[in-house]
């Protein structure tokens with residue numbers, strides 16, 4: 503993750519996660535019901551898992567990461583923040599057709615799909631279809647293009663930088679994500695404008711939900 507530094511031997515620290523966690527929690531408080539089982543995909547440092555679980559104490563928060571070396575930091579943040587409703591982190595590769603987890607009421611994922619190949623978005627949407635209960639929510643946070651256009655000049659530059667790093671990366675178009683989501687029985691429910699030209703995007707699992 504860009505901007506990652508260290509503040510202890512185990513806990514990784516990302517300044518961006520510190521900045522955006524408050525506004526995201528405000529939205530999650532409205533969306534996530536008490537008693538919800540939440541799967542976080544791509545937990546990164548674990549700062550979000552510890553903070554959101556502490557802010558939503560009636561939830562059960564399952565952090566996960568594609569990078570096994572991140573798990574120690576995620577666990578350390580949960581422990582240091584005293585968030586007792588955080589489960590031990592597990593390895594989940596969002597792009598994989600096989601996630602070693604159960605059924606959830608919410609799948610939450612921030613700042614992944616633009617920093618990964620498109621196959622990761624496809625895998626994330628498939629995984630949400632498999633693992634969400636009926637009426638469950640997929641909550642995405644990050645930058646998106648809307649109707650084919652960037653929402654700010656800074657996102658244009660950000661997108662250019664991402665694609666220079668890896669041509670498979672880039673800020674995704676919300677309509678393209680919505681189209682694939684619809685094929686996965688995930689209906690677009692709302693988008694919420696967030697600071698720094700980011701969005702929270704919410705999809706709802708229709709159909710029979712996860713088995």
Ligand SMILES: C[S@@+](CC[C@H](N)C(=O)[O-])C[C@H]1O[C@@H](n2cnc3c(N)ncnc32)[C@H](O)[C@@H]1O
Nearest residue numbers: 503519544545546567568569595596597612613
């Ligand atoms: C920019 S960080 C975001 C971390 C955290 N969600 C946040 O917002 O602070 C992106 C994270 O995605 C993880 N990641 C990349 N590809 C992944 C995949 N296919 N499955 C799960 N995690 C992945 C990386 O290891 C990294 O920790």
